[in-house]
Amino acid sequence: MASELRRVERALISVSDKTGLVDFARALAALGIELVSTGGTSKALTEAGLAVRDVSDLTGFPELMDGRLKTLHPKVHGGLLAIRENPEHEAAMLAHNIAPIDLLVVNLYPFEATIAKGAPFADCIENIDIGGPAMIRAASKNFNDVTVVIEPEDYAAILAELQGQNGATSLELRRKLAQKAFARTATYDATISNWFAKEIGETTPTYRAFGGRLIEALRYGENPHQAAAFYALPQGRAGVTTARQVQGKALSYNNVNDTDAAFELVAEFDPSKQAAVAIIKHANPCGVAEAASLKEAYLLALRCDPVSAFGGIIALNRKLDAAAAAEIVKIFTEVIIAPDADEEAIALVAAKKNLRLLLTGGLPDPRAETLTFRPVAGGFLVQGRDSAIVDEMEPRVVTKRAPTEAEWRDLKFAFRVAKHVKSNAIVYAKDGATVGIGAGQMSRVDSSRIAAMKAEEAARAAGLPESLAIGSAVASDAFFPFPDGLLAAAAAGATAVIQPGGSVRDNEVIAAADEAGLAMVLTGVRHFRH
Structure with a gap:
C-alpha cells in the first residue's frame, strides 16, 4: 500500500565493516539522499568524492572521549525515534531543531573478532559498541518510519526498493530488517556477557543468553514435521x-x-x-x-x-x-x-x-572450555563441555595385575572413544581400534553384552574364527555398580578394564577383576554423555 511506503531523505552511516560502502553511499547520493556520517566512515566517503555531513554538525556537539561519545545525542535519537505525522513529535522536532533520520546504516565494533584473536582484556572492552546498538534499537523500534541496515549483504535489497519506489522503502522490508537488527544486538550482547562471565570466573551468572548467525535454513528437523535451521555461534570452533x-x-x-x-x-x-x-x-x-x-x-x-x-x-x-x-x-x-x-x-x-x-581447515581443540546448552520445558541447561583428556589423567592400578604396555595403549584408546558414546557406554578395543561398542542402554551390563555381541558379529563378517573381543581392553564411561558388567566383559575375552571408579561396591568389583585375572585401572573421571 502507498501509505506503507516511506521516502528516505536522510541517511546516517557509521560502519566498521566498509565492504561495499562507497558504492552503496554513491547510489544513495544519486537518489538525492543526504549523507550523515562519523569518524572513519565519513573519511572514507569524503575521500571517494561524496558530500558528507559530519554527525557533529548535525548534533552541534563534537566527538569526545576517543570517539566513545559521538552519536549518543537527542538530535540523533530524536531523528530516529520520532513518529512521523505525530503532531507532538513533530512539534518537539521543530522546537529543538531535530532533523529526521530515515535510513540508519550501522554495523557494530568487531567485538567477536577481537576476542577470537585473543586480544588483551582492555582491547576487548574498547571494542564493545555502545552508540551502535543504541541507534540500531531506536531505528528498529521505529520501523514504521525508519529503515535500519546492519550489514553489507542487505545493501542490494535496500537499493532495489529505493530505486524502484521513487526513493521509498516498504513496511514489509522495514519490519524484516528491524527483526534482524534486534536479533543482531541480542547476539552481540550475549557474546559480551558470556565472555565477561568467563573472564571474571562467573560460572552461574544470573542471566544467560546465547545467540548465533544463520548458516542455512534446513528442510526440516529430526523429523519432517519439525522446522529447523543451522546457526553458528560468534566464537565457533x-x-x-x-x-x-x-x-x-x-x-x-x-x-x-x-x-x-x-x-x-x-x-x-x-x-x-x-x-x-x-x-x-x-x-x-x-x-x-x-x-x-x-x-x-x-x-x-x-x-x-x-x-x-x-x-x-x-x-x-x-x-x-x-x-x-x-x-x-x-x-x-x-x-x-x-x-x-x-x-x-x-x-x-x-x-x-x-x-x-x-x-574444515582444522580440528576442534578437544581441550576447549566452551559451553554446551540444551532445552528443557520452560528453560535450558548450561554446562562446560567435557574437555577432560585421558592422556592428562593419572589412572590408578587397583588390581593385583597391572596392564601390559599394549593393554595400556588400548585402555587409553578405549576410554577416549567412550567419552563420545551415549551412556551407558562400553567400548572394547584392541590394537588401536574398536572391536565392539555398546551404547545408550539403561543398564551397564546390557551395554557390555551388546558390545560383546557386536565383537562376535564383526568377527563373523571378517571370516575370523573367534570374537574380536578376545584379548581386548574395555572402557566404561562410568563406574560398574555391580561386578556383573565387568564379568560380562571378561566372559567376552577382555583382559584389561578402565573405568572411573567411585561405586560403593568398588571393592567387590576389584575382587571380581582379580578373580578373573583382569588388570583394572581407575581414572577418577566420568564421561557421561546423555
Missing part, C-alpha cells in the same frame, strides 16, 4: 560450522548433528602421531581406529561394525588422500568431514554426487 562443503546434497538436521559428533570424536586423536577415523551413526560411533595411514584406520574402523557403517558419517583427523577416499566410496556414506583433501581424493568422491564432502 573448527567443525561443521566452519566447513566448506565441496560437493553433495544440502546437509540435513541429522547430518549436522551426527557430523559434529564424528568430528569432535576424531579430534581427540593427535594427527601428528597417528591417522584416525571415526564412523558415526545416530551420534554414536560404530567404529573408531588409529593407524599409520587413513586407509588402514578406515578399514579397521569399518571392521568393527560394517552393517551400521552403511549410511554413516566418516570423520578423519588428517587430510583426505586418494587411498582412503577409494575405500570410503565403496559403500554408501552420507558425509565425509576432514581438515582438508587432496585433488585426487576430491575427484574420487565427486563420482558419488550425493555424498557430502566437508573440509
